[in-house]
Amino acid sequence: MTIQTRKQRDLRRREDLFLQVARRLLLERGFHGLTMDRIAEETEYSKGTTYLHFGCKEELILELGKRSRRQRLELITRGVTFDGRPRERMVAIGVAVDIHTRLFPDDVRIWEIMNAESIIEKIPADRQPDLKASDIAVNDMLIGLVNEAIACGDLVLRPGDSPQEITFGLWAITDGGFAAILGNAPLEHLNLRDPYAAIFKNCHVLGDGYGWRPLSTEWDYDATVERIRREVFPEESRVAFGGGEAA
Amino acid sequence: MTIQTRKQRDLRRREDLFLQVARRLLLERGFHGLTMDRIAEETEYSKGTTYLHFGCKEELILELGKRSRRQRLELITRGVTFDGRPRERMVAIGVAVDIHTRLFPDDVRIWEIMNAESIIEKIPADRQPDLKASDIAVNDMLIGLVNEAIACGDLVLRPGDSPQEITFGLWAITDGGFAAILGNAPLEHLNLRDPYAAIFKNCHVLGDGYGWRPLSTEWDYDATVERIRREVFPEESRVAFGGGEAA
DNA sequence: ACAACTCTTGACGCCGCGTCATATCATGGG
DNA sequence: CCCATGATATGACGCGGCGTCAAGAGTTGT
Incomplete structure (x- = not known):
């Protein structure tokens, strides 16, 4: 033994x-x-x-990617435990992703490489569900939050709206935003000062557009972000954003 | 000669x-x-x-991608000539992208392959600006439209908002949405009926969120889409959406 | 001490990229 | 009509990376 x-x-x-x-x-x-x-x-x-x-070079790279995704999932899972309104907890997921990206910028690049068709192409198909597992988990959390918001009355869907659509929108902004930052888009041409902030901002605008209360105009989400960092990610925030000059 | x-x-x-x-x-x-x-x-x-x-295999693939991008750019350029309010013309760009995706679905896949790090990596760096040229052109059009909207009073920026942010948001939704559709996200799990429609929808919600008039609640954008298809892309629409049973 | 078994190794086969000496073809002058 | 000269096309070859497997090194049990 x-x-x-x-x-x-x-x-x-x-x-x-x-x-x-x-x-x-x-x-x-x-x-x-x-x-x-x-x-x-x-x-x-x-x-x-x-x-x-x-089994092959691609499988090795895939394993690298899987580990990095798992790590990100842990942060997100912790973020969603934040004690607050559903939309605040959605923000907490954003903070988790933000922290992850700042702490492990390389991981996102590895994930990009891994996403390349030429990698996946060579893997026996039965390993791939495993890969998507953490994405699915994140998706479930997002939809769960939207449904909670509906349940507690913070979000009233207009006719034609669906939780899936909202989730898809937030996902797309985040994913597309990060992809742009990583070089798929001519970002230096469109000169944004802080692309990360722009992703946050646009998610808020989308949330407001769907009427998800509290709207960003009636709530201090900057304070929420502060609280999330302090209460849920104290250690990570210290490392990611610097903690003054103390050792 | x-x-x-x-x-x-x-x-x-x-x-x-x-x-x-x-x-x-x-x-x-x-x-x-x-x-x-x-x-x-x-x-x-x-x-x-x-x-x-x-010069090498990658350069060949890059050329394939460049041609497909150029073709898409032509459609977009035509779309933006649509005669209407700036937001309608923004919709026209969406219609152009939609039509392109439906007419040449393979092109998007080729572009994905081409985007893979392993491809770009091997190209002498001086060819890459060329590649991004059409993306930059599209970006300029988007920002141009946002600025027109501001100029004519359809869009009044709130403090802190910038044309770049709006453009970035729309770009990210579209790009991230298509990436999701192409398989980077667990789309079958999140069961959306029509992902393409969801992209459109979310762009509208974002536009509404920024207060870009006319809001989707006060304007019949479905009719606009119909008009765009009829007036700007009659031939393409016939092919893409079928024109009854006539030959 | 030796047998049986497990783990490790690196030389090898194969394949695809990219090159370049050679062959083929076109052109034009004698 | 033939040959010289230059332009163009060819495919055998070198190289490097992946993945394999027979042979060798190490371990365990008796």
């Missing part, structure tokens, strides 16, 4: 090492700069050993 | 042939299924000849 466990632990350690080196290579040298031989060389294992862990 | 021209024309023809075959291969067999040898074989030219046209 203990021996079994130690072996498993060693394997896990080794896998972590592979992933850590792979991550560095991917970020420093790009997709084509990441090669299985290089990983083997830098970890001082052989190539055959890496293939005991990952 | 005429000889020179005939040669150029032949070269162009051949390039078109390469691109046409490449396009088919890319769509049928994916990124990894598209190989330079295969293109040479199917066109009955040699591989060396293909390399007279394209």
Whole structure:
């Protein structure tokens, strides 16, 4: 039993090492700069050993992406526990994503790489649901929040509106916004001062447009953001936004 | 002179042939299924000849993407000539994108493939501005429309709002929405009936949120869409949405 | 000490990209 | 009509990366 466990632990350690080196290579040298031989060389294992862990190069990258998504999901899950009105808790999800992006900017890039058709294309299809699991979880939370808002009367749907549409809109703004920031759009041309703030802002405008109370004109959401950072992400906020000059 | 021209024309023809075959291969067999040898074989030219046209495989794919972007830009440019209030003309851009997506769904997929980091990564950097040119053009049109709306009084910016933000929001919804439709998001899970309509809808909600007159509650934008299709894209609409059973 | 078993290795086969020496073709002058 | 000269096309080749697997190193149990 203990021996079994130690072996498993060693394997896990080794896998972590592979992933850590792979991550560095991917970020420093790009997709084509990441090669299985290089990983083997830098970890001082052989190539055959890496293939005991990952069926192919793409699967390795996918695993990197999955871990980063899981990490983000944890932050979001914590955010949604914030004690407040549904729309405030929606803001908390935004804060979670914002913090995640600031703390781990590289992860978003890895996710972009992973999203490339050429990666997914080579993975046996049965691994892919696993990949989307955390996205689905986030989606469920979003819809859940919208439904709560409806239940408590904060949001009254107009004829033709649906919770799915609202969720889709918020998702699209966030996703499209981050994609733009990451370089798919000519952002430097459209010179926004703070693209992250613009994403937040537009989500609020959309929320107001749907009539989701309290509207941003009748509530101090900046204060809400402060509270969320203080109460839910104190440690992360200190790291992400700096805590003065104290060590 | 005429000889020179005939040669150029032949070269162009051949390039078109390469691109046409490449396009088919890319769509049928994916990124990894598209190989330079295969293109040479199917066109009955040699591989060396293909390399007279394209410096590398990625450059070829990039050219495919560029052409498709240019085509979309043409539709958008036509859309923006629509005779109406600025917000109606913004809708016309949406209609153009919608029509383009319906007429050439494959192009969007090619653009996705092209967007993959692994493609861009290998292109000598001096070709990339060229790529973004049409995106920048679209962006300029969007900002131009927002400014027109401000100039004619249809849109009164609240303190803190900027034309750039509005443009960014609309862009993000559209881009993120299409990305979601193309598979980056768990769309089948969030079961929307018509994702395309949802994009439209959310753009309207955003426009309303910014107070861009006429609001969707005080104007029949469905009628505007009909007019746009009839007046600006009669032929394309017939093909895209079917024109009854007439030949 | 040795057998049986597990884990690790790196040389190898294959494939696709991109090159370049060679072959083929076109043109024009003798 | 033929050959020289330059332009164009070709595909065999080199290279590098992926993924495999037979052989070797290490471990465990007796």
